[in-house]
Amino acid sequence: MLSLFYALLTINFLAFLLIGYDKYLAKNYKRRISEKTLLSFTFFGGTIGSGLSMLIFRHKIAKRSYLFKFWTIVIIQILVLF
Template sequence: MIPFFYVFLIINTLGFLVMAYDKYLAKNHKRRISEKTLLTLVLIGGTLGSGLSMLIFRHKTAKRSYLLKFWAIILLQMLVFYFLYRYDIREKITL
């Protein structure tokens, strides 16, 4: 269980930092990080870090298309966790 915590922490820290760096690039009129990359970090588990960075740096908060994709990923993650919890896949996996 502890290794999962560290992976979660690393992915969310990375999501936070990449979103903050993209805001820095935007303010300095430099080449930006693609939305696909930002959303991929959210999809693989960086939801909290990316979301926190969005709020702190006010980045991507006015872009409707990005927000729709961001919230769709959150909904998908919630559904996955619900079904994992509901059907408790640990019982079905035999080692």
């Protein structure tokens, strides 16, 4: 059980960092991290880290297609938990 906690903590931390780094890349006109990669981290348990990072860095919050995919993943995760 403790291993699962640390695994989810790590995934959330990485998701947080990835979205922050993608924002940095976007501001500096560099090659970006794909949405598929960002959403994969969300799907595999990085929902909280991704969500916090989106709010803190104000990144991906205006892109409707990304938000739709993000919230679809969140709803699926909630349904699976219950």
